[in-house]
Amino acid sequence: xxxxxxxxxxxxxxxxxxxxxxxxxxxxxxxxxxxxxxxxxxxxxxxxxxxxxxxxxxxxxxxxxxxxxxxxxxxxxxxxxxxxxxxxxxxxxxxxxxxxxxxxxxxxxxxxxxxxxxxxxxxxxxxxxxxxxxxxxxxxxxxxxxxxxxxxxxxxxxxxxxxxxxxxxxxxxxxxxxxxxxxxxxxxxxxxxxxxxxxxxxxxxxxxxxxxxxxxxxxxxxxxxxxxxxxxxxxxxxxxxxxxxxxxxxxxxxxxxxxxxxxxxxxxxxxxxxxxxxxxx
Amino acid sequence: xxxxxxxxxxxxxxxxxxxxxxxxxxxxxxxxxxxxxxxxxxxxxxxxxxxxxxxxxxxxxxxxxxxxxxxxxxxxxxxxxxxxxxxxxxxxxxxxxxxxxxxxxxxxxxxxxxxxxxxxxxxxxxxxxxxxxxxxxxxxxxxxxxxxxxxxxxxxxxxxxxxxxxxxxxxxxxxxxxxxxxx
Numbered sequence: 197x198x199x200x201x202x203x204x205x206x207x208x209x210x211x212x213x214x215x216x217x218x219x220x221x222x223x224x225x226x227x228x229x230x231x232x233x234x235x236x237x238x239x240x241x242x243x244x245x246x247x248x249x250x251x252x253x254x255x256x257x258x259x260x261x262x263x264x265x266x267x268x269x270x271x272x273x274x275x276x277x278x279x280x281x282x283x284x285x286x287x288x289x290x291x292x293x294x295x296x297x298x299x300x301x302x303x304x305x306x307x308x309x310x311x312x313x314x315x316x317x318x319x320x321x322x323x324x325x326x327x328x329x330x331x332x333x334x335x336x337x338x339x340x341x342x343x344x345x346x347x348x349x350x351x352x353x354x355x356x357x358x359x360x361x362x363x364x365x366x367x368x369x370x371x372x373x374x375x376x377x378x379x380x381x382x383x384x385x386x387x388x389x390x391x392x393x394x395x396x397x398x399x400x401x402x403x404x405x406x407x408x409x410x411x412x413x414x415x416x417x418x419x420x421x422x423x424x425x426x427x428x429x430x431x432x433x434x435x436x437x438x439x440x441x442x443x444x445x446x447x448x449x450x451x452x453x454x455x456x457x458x459x460x461x462x463x464x465x466x467x468x469x470x471x472x473x474x475x476x477x
Numbered sequence: 478x479x480x481x482x483x484x485x486x487x488x489x490x491x492x493x494x495x496x497x498x499x500x501x502x503x504x505x506x507x508x509x510x511x512x513x514x515x516x517x518x519x520x521x522x523x524x525x526x527x528x529x530x531x532x533x534x535x536x537x538x539x540x541x542x543x544x545x546x547x548x549x550x551x552x553x554x555x556x557x558x559x560x561x562x563x564x565x566x567x568x569x570x571x572x573x574x575x576x577x578x579x580x581x582x583x584x585x586x587x588x589x590x591x592x593x594x595x596x597x598x599x600x601x602x603x604x605x606x607x608x609x610x611x612x613x614x615x616x617x618x619x620x621x622x623x624x625x626x627x628x629x630x631x632x633x634x635x636x637x638x639x640x641x642x643x644x645x646x647x648x649x650x651x652x653x654x655x656x657x658x659x660x
Binding site: 236237239242243246247249250251253254257258259260261262263264265301302303304305316343344345348376377378380430431432433434436437438439440441467468469 | 498500540541542543544545546549552553554555557558560580581582600602603604605606607608610611625626638640650651653654655656657658659660
């Protein structure tokens, strides 16, 4: 059994919070640069140029890409042969978020009570944390700061099995169309299919952690991702909704087996600042 | 691409010269306000009390910046979703506001109020907070410091880039733009 002090997790998380908010991954920056070649609208091109410049400025000035430095969302895989010492995983992650968001001059966007006084917690905690137990003796931490504007444009729908591929495509495309300019296009569209009401939503979130443009390993779903992406971009909404070719950079689908009576579907949208980072300890 | 320059505060003539789809560069003083500050401002208007800022001719920018690091004017400072301010915007326009800068769709009531009171809705590029922060030359909190990032800040901007979405004539770039490129 490997022993791992949770203080290592806190330090790792603190560093990840700062890094993810200042440096956009190569996957997304490459996708943005490629989209400039596809875009036909002059205003759309101007938007994409600003977004590419923005990444350079953030890097050079060491300031966040976007002022919405997000809800801190984590998917953590814990090896069954690891024994965490010195505290709980949840406390360690939240301590890391507090440190990263404070030391990194990141915006604190979390309020404690969602309905009544909505008072800011002051340190961007608590994080949203999902854990999986896996074989081995490593801890893999995947982090995404998730912006509120794009998160607000998300949905779950319990489709009927009879709705089939066409029903699924209609749900996703119509939903994204209604969201229009609000989630800061060009967007990345996370789609969950199958499982229960809760599972499908988590899978649509997990889909946003995949490197942008990496297709689903199942050919059928990779084909569906491409089909939905083309339909979304044919809407003409374009960068920032000003009209153009590039409304979405990618569609990522994650699936789970389904009950015989159900076909759950979820859409979780990310903005072009599709920030995600992974570290293994 | 044709780019117009506008200098805040604005008058009716300035507003009427702008059309949906125009790209503009904004110079001068703009004030920030998000949901919480709007709620307070509109409550003051409703009760007839004086406002902490002059609304006449003003441009309001919907932004909640990240904290400035030592030596910086402001942190990352891109626009937030405007739709959350829809409930307050007609009243702000009625009391003299001439333009607002945000991102995303507006309600029919806002689009109509822009025509009635001669106002204009501009969008800055959402998620370009680092780039936009460089266009902000001065920043000070002028009201509601207890709101933190949501306090009202007085900003001095130079060549701050934005695009006209809804003009004073009822035009809407979001619907026209998508129509032009749909296939």
